[in-house]
Amino acid sequence: MTETPAAPQRSELPPAWNPAEVEAGLYERWVERGYFTADATSDKPPFSIVLPPPNVNGSLHMGHALNHSIMDALTRRRRMQGYEVLWLPGTDHAGIATQTAVERDLAGEGKSRHDVGREKFVERVWEWREEVGGRILGQMRRLGDGVDWTRVRFTMDEGLSHAVQTIFKRLYDDGLIYRAERIINWCPRCQTALSDIEVDHSEDDGELVSIRYGSGDDSIVVATTRAETMLGDTAVAVHPEDERYKHLIGTEVEVPLTGRYVPVVADEHVDPEFGTGAVKVTPAHDPNDFEIGRRHDLPALTVMDGRGVITAHGPFQDMDRFEARPAVVAALREQGRIVAEKRPYKHSVGHCSRCDTVIEPRLSMQWWVKVAPLAEAASAAVRDGRTTIHPPELAKRYFDWVDNLNDWCISRQLWWGHRIPVWYGPNDKVMCVGPDDEPPGEGWVQDEDVLDTWFSSGLWPFSTLGWPTQTADLAKFYPTSVLSTGYDILFFWVVRMMMFGLYAMDGKQPFDHVFLHGLIRDQHGKKMSKSRGNGIDPIDWMDAYGADATRFTLLRSANPGSDMALADEWAAGSRNFTTKLWNATRFALGNGATVERPLPPREELTDADRWILDLLDGLVTEVDGHFEAFQFAKLSEALYHFTWDEFCDWYLELAKVQLAEGGTRAKATQSVLGHVLDVVLRLLHPLTPFITETLWTTLTGGESLVVADWPKPTGGARDEVAATRIEGLKKLVTEIRRFRSDQGLKPAQKVAGKVRGACCVDLLDQVPAVRSLTRMTEPGDDFSVSVSLDVGLPAGTVKVELDLSGAVDVVAERKRLAKDLAVAEKERAQCEGKLGNAAFLDKAPAEVVAKIQSRLTAANAEIDRIHARLETLPQDNS
């Protein structure tokens, strides 16, 4: 049994982790080996995620990096758990966003899309998307995304276009898609209609002018912020019960500047309390007025074109709307028609979410989706639990939305997108053309417009799997398991996928779980944006700290549904963690850590071994729980804490003592080290795939962590005695260190000392470790106790005698004791207060009372110890 300690093996790991050198190579190996390629014919249970397709109008930002880290973590874990995993990647043509980007590009050459023409323009967008799309996919490789590269899709590829056409036709035939003339949100810059959610409202300064219509007793004053629209007024509306105006209802008043007489109508919509209680009605340029017009059969007079330029004949013709507005007011003032002006006047103004141009409500013929039946199904699927939204708070928003939906305007006057599959023929004939239909012949023309980009992305969970064909992929991987995305596109995208998925797949939900993460902000909680200059590019982080550190930083901050603040320091901290992990493994390997020998039986292990193994077991359970609950911040925290604070700070130090013992003790320790690292690396792999892969393959010689098994809890009972002893040891060591620090001892300075304690003989087995951790030497013949330190542990008091050669800093020691005493006395007072309260004793649960009692006992013991110490301590250093 007197084996020599295993000769320190030469570690195969370089001294430092250099992510830039190895990440790309590891990634390519994973892809080449087909780890990420899903098999639809497999017997394994499926786990599928469709990647929210990034827009091809830019590169991946930190928000993408976050979401990709989340999805990669989820899929890697499931793969290790033995699921057949499909993570399907792709990109989105992002109609208006991409068209705007390419138009901007063209503008740099002094050209507009009209200069190049539709066909050439679309060609150019395709070129753009090749470049940008490729760049995005490259960034995904860089991040380590374990996506299935054999299944990359694009919202405008052939298969998806086929799906778009198919569902359009089906909805059209079901009467759920229709064409109608209505007031829509029009962007005069993008020259297209927008849906309601593509309009952002902001409180802008405007001017509220009150204008007198008509004259004399029959005049009526209306207020407006958009004076130029009066050119298209076709009525004045008042509330039917408004006594002030009852006599005017049915009469006509003159609209100034136009010479037109319009009726005064009564309409419930008018709020008599607001302004003058009378409203000018412009059915062609205001959504409310349009409704009023409909109710009263008023004509809609269009006075402005799609660029926002006045078309009405007269002095204002050809003026831009913002030029015409003051001009109209000036003309009215000249005629003495302006009764009052309020300036500035804050009111809500709609802006194009893409280019920020002020939206112009405009009467226009567009295509619509009738959402009520679809939304009802979408609502039901979440209510009955087919789909679960995480965090649940956001489910409320989902319901608010789906339960109050207006119809969805889906046609866009753009060139980049899916052309609406409808043809117009002679005699106003209309034909919706399905994918298998022949386009009609002579004399027919296809609708010029394209579909809202969210129409095709709404099909993503099933169109990417081959729908409408009943493919093996669709059968195996639909419904998808999880959808992960930012809460900001809950309405834009998630709702649409729910509606279309349930409709196309006969009531089968597109996903079982929806996980909504927060938005990334800067270190002060401000939104990251280019204009603010506070954005951080994930590529910069990966360059500086590595992909693993970047991912870990993001996951570490990802509390469900809440925004997160980030700064470079955060990433540096994660990088430090990867370095720590690297060095710990390097140390273990250098000391013979191995997974080749099985763990020795428990009874052959030390308290420290059993303690760390039990903690590890708990960690496995904890990590699993957090994964199931999408608690990425918590699971990262748990792994960080175990690795750094428990394993590195304590176990590795204790292991050094055990290794030094040699023989079977050293061998056992090598096994424990190997085992703990093996498990920790597996658990960390979904978060930090590159470094864990490198370390694990070196440690175990295994093929790859990507296809390794996910750890399971052993189910064994925790060794409470070992845990108590190690916690006691930690406290003892910390107290001695604290004492040393107070005494001003340099960390390297060794001090002779004895550790005694009749209380717990067991703990004294740890004395070599305590000595090692506190730089305490064995006392020699000339040992003279110059200071004695009592440390209270749960099991009793341990006495530590240290030979400080008479150089005890009594002042520091008294100060410390006084402080400890104050803490203990406060504790005692608190406990006594509670225990002296009859109501507390009567009503509090027994275990709480017992806890307080033991706290009081401990506090009293502590106080006694401190008093005893103070008595034996000299008054000062003399």
Add this chain to the structure above:
RNA sequence: GGGCGCGUAGCUCAGCGGAAGAGCACUCGGUUUACACCCGAGCGGUCGCAGGUUCGAAUCCUGCCGCGCCCACCA
């Protein structure tokens, strides 16, 4: 105008009914043979304010104050 959420250590955030926590920052000490991207020891909080419920409240309720987000057709 509705709805939701948040105000806890200098900063960013956990905790959400029974002894105030983490990361970063800060102070002190360190050539301790894994790691200075480190080690050790510290400092730092009447948990926004005011009431209430409770034996007990950062945690539940009410009202204020201050932020943020979402939705909405108020001229």
